[in-house]
Amino acid sequence: MEDSNKSIGKGINRIDGILKITGKATYATDYPKKNMAYAVLFKSTIAAGKIKSIGSTKAQKYPGVIKIITHENILPLNTKGGLRGGALLQSPEITFHGQHIGIVVAETFEQATAAAHLITVEYNQKEDKIDFDNLAKKPEMPKGKELADLVRGAGKSALADAEVKIEASYETPIEHHHPMEPHATVAVWDVDQVTLYNGSQIINGAQTAAAATLNIKPEQVRIISPFIGGGFGSKGGQWANLVLTAVAAKMVGRPVKLALTRQQMFNSVGLRQRNIQQLSIGATKEGKLLTLAHETISHTAVDSEYIEPCGDCTKVMYEVPNSLISYRVVPMNLILPTYTRGPGKSTGSFALESAIDELAYTLKMDPIELRIKNEPAKDPSNGKPWSSRTTVKCLQEGAKAFGWAKRKSEPGTNKIGDDLIGYGVACGTYPARQRDSSAVIKLSLKNKLVYATIEIAASDLGTGTNTILAQTAADGLGLPVKQISVKLGDSDLPPAAGSVGSVGASSFANAVNDACTKITDELLAKSGKQFFVRPTAAALMISENIADFQTRSDSKAPAEAEKYSAHSFNANFAEVRVNSVTGMVKVTRFLAVTGAGKILNPKTARSQIIGGIVWGIGMALTEESIIDPRYGNFATRSFADYHVPTNLDIGDLDAMFINEKDFIPNKMGVKGIGEVGIVGVAAAVANAVFNATAKRVRSLPITPDKLL
Incomplete structure (x- = not known):
């Protein structure tokens, strides 16, 4: 007891x-400082090229303007100091639309904003790389060795001998983080010591990156960040705006506040990259997996590399003797992608768990039964024993609580009025460290x-x-x-x-x-x-x-922890209604069952899982950042056109936790839940939409035009 x-x-x-x-x-901008000045960034309007000239005479004469900072007069910075995405005003080179090219510092935010609009820029433009569909036809091998092809057994070649095959391509779009609190910083210098009030997911990481970029010692930088209004990965690695605020404060000799606008968030602090994922599954007629290939094509920046590890779930979720996990990448004139809630696992699980659902339908087998049949006794990726694994229990307990037995296996046959009803299931995992x-x-x-x-x-x-x-x-x-x-x-x-x-x-x-x-x-x-x-x-x-x-x-962590494979696991259950006339999808019920070790506080833990579900529903149905192919900027620039779920979009959500005692990863038996809450959610919704409509949508988001 x-x-x-x-x-x-x-x-x-x-x-x-x-x-x-x-x-x-107190959030980042909630620190009143005497003699505060206000900084506003201005940005490039081309995707590739070089700045020819910057016309700032009118802006410099505007009332209240203190200083205009560009690559022509900025202090020298270390561009390899650990900040993400470059854009430190150290060169006239332009590598993406919306790259920082200058800062206006003024007495008020309004004056800085108005002056920034008076600045004119001439460019020597060059051909840009913004057409992902075309570039993806000739992708490159990633530079990172950790993303080299991972082959087990006969790899993908074993597909030829399989009795049942599923080969399909799944796509996830560019998404943005959009925490309620945009990225913002207040910088205050005291001789050679700088205090940065800033939303930072990694306090000491922000300190060392800022110090290295400013060419000073870590002990000369203090990061203060007691409250953060969300981050979802975007505030994990720090971006140029952090140090540019410090530089502006140094150059004007006053405290400076710089807050990104919602529009600037789209091209200042990374994004979740677009992924094309090819899944190839081979199985016996009885449902035993023989081969599983997960091949991902993504994009990265032209001058730096980040690739979501979309195959991570595929490496560990199912027992399969032959597998291939591969990545290919295309450099593009877009800001560097970055960690976004459940990086790789959330997007990769959409492809994997959708393909498993397709296999179950082809085999005329219950998708829960298929998953349990291929449950691995140990981690297939490295042969290590599990510290614990709750996937089967999550599926079984969730099925009972959700009423899975009421599901009609034949899609498109459950209708109430104009609404088609569907049930979907999907699993997920995230490492526990x-x-x-x-x-x-x-x-x-x-x-x-x-x-x-x-x-x-x-x-x-x-x-x-x-x-x-x-x-x-x-x-x-x-x-x-x-x-x-x-x-x-x-x-x-x-x-x-x-x-x-x-x-x-x-x-x-x-x-x-x-x-x-x-x-x-x-x-x-x-x-x-x-x-x-x-x-x-x-x-x-x-x-x-x-x-x-x-x-x-x-x-x-305990020394013994390295000998085991430790993860949180979940099972997600979705009920959807799809209007047969309009194609509108409503998630009427959702249940997430999670095994995550000791739950320190059920109230805050449930809130975490609910947040993951809401984001996953947004991923499945609404969220998509669209690039204007003419210029390389985002046509979606606010919450008016980048749609996140609101209260009216969400039905009844519930979260259950498996009573799990696993003291191998750490003494207290605590596992993380911040990421696993989104993993598998989009796939559960997509699988429910198929069960409702008999239409398999493999490209997110699932919008009405894809169903009608």
């Missing part, structure tokens, strides 16, 4: 909730009550990091949550992993838990006493009348 006195495992409200709903939570992190615990005794402060350079994307760390410390110290305060989001605090790749909760919580153990041990040693029952740190502070005490713990 769970200890009722324990805090971990309880769905308590976020300890920072009141700050957020009262507007007291712990990364090096440190934490300091400070205890103080006041009026016979013990208070604790947790310090760690972690970040909170809005996922509840503050709360789960307070819960962890409450149990580790023997204190109520209300007597614990959490300090994070500051590079001056002990270094920590980032809120990326689903490593945040496991890394931060284990660091705090280890610090709780260590401080209790040290207080025991300080007391010089032996106890029959191990006392808590709080009890020792009181019994020994210790006014203040602190310690630091530096935590790493």
Whole structure:
């Protein structure tokens, strides 16, 4: 039985909730500074070429303008300092439409914006590479060795001997992150020290990248980021706007604020690249997989490479003796793609899980039965034993809770009025990892009550990091949550992993838990006493009348963890209604069942999964960034034309967690859920649409024109 006195495992409200709903939570631009100046970026209007001249005379004379910064007068920067996407104004070369080409600094934001519109630019334009469909006919091998062809057994050639074959191409479009809080920075210099108030998913990563790019030492840069209004990967690696704000502040000798507009977000901070994925599956008539090939063609920037690992799920999800995972890429005059929630896994699972559904239909087999039949006993990609694997349980428990038995296997036969009803299922996975992190615990005794402060350079994307760390410390110290305060989001605090790749909760919580153990041990040693029952740190502070005490713990993943394959797993169930007259799709019900180890806080965890489902529904039905083929810019430039799901688009959503105990990846048995929540969602919706309409849509988003 769970200890009722324990805090971990309880769905308590976020300890920072009141700050957020009262507007007291401080985001990047919420730091008033004396004598603040305001910066606005201006951008290229061509996709490829070179700046011939910049006409800024009118802008320079505009009221309130302090300085205009371009490649002609900017301070020298290290373009290999670790920032993503270039665009640091170090050269007149243009490699994508919307590349930063200058900054206007003025007394007000409005003055800077108006002046930026007065600037004229002449270019020497050259032929651009923006036609992906044409370029994809002659793709290249990736430069990264980790994306070399991965062949198991006979690879794709075994397809020739299969009794049943599925060969199909699946496409996912360019998508953008679009957190509620756009990227923004306030930069303040104090002689040679700079403080950057900035939304950063990796606090120490932003610090080191900014320092290297500015040609100064990391200890000369302080990143402050206590609250982040979403990031979804775009704030994982930092972009040029971070350092350009610091440069502007240095050059004008005043604090400077630079906030991207929603329109600028489309070509300033990366994107999820478009993918063409060819799936080739061979199986026996009984449904045993014989071969599985997953071949991806993507695009990258012309001067740097990033490719989503779309074959990651395919490597581990099913037992198959022969497989091929391959990647090909085309350089394009677009901004560098980057990590986007569930990178590779969310897009790759759409192709894989759709193809598995196609195979099940061809075999006239229930798609759940087919998946269970090909469940691997160990990780097929490396032969390591699973630390745990819950796919089958997720499928079985989800089928019961969702009412899968009511599904009609023959598509297009379940109709109510003008609506066609369909059920779909798809699975997903994401690695479970712990990364090096440190934490300091400070205890103080006041009026016979013990208070604790947790310090760690972690970040909170809005996922509840503050709360789960307070819960962890409450149990580790023997204190109520209300007597614990959490300090994070500051590079001056002990270094920590980032809120990326689903490593945040496991890394931060284990660091705090280890610090709780260590401080209790040290207080025991300080007391010089032996106890029959191990006392808590709080009890020792009181019994020994210790006014203040602190310690630091530096935590790493267990050495044994590398010997196992550790993942979170899920099963997604979708019910859709497709209007047979309009082709409109409505997801009326969705259930996600997830096995993710110890759930620290069911309330915040459920919120994470629900968020992943909503994004996955958007991926399936609405989200798509469209390039204007004439210029290489995005025709979609706001939420008016880049459609994300709203409340009216979403039906009944639910999330269940499998009771899983897996202490191999880390001492606390915590696995990440931030990424796995989106993996498999789009495929479940697409499979439900097929079950409803008998029309297989292999290119996202599934819009009415593709169904009518």
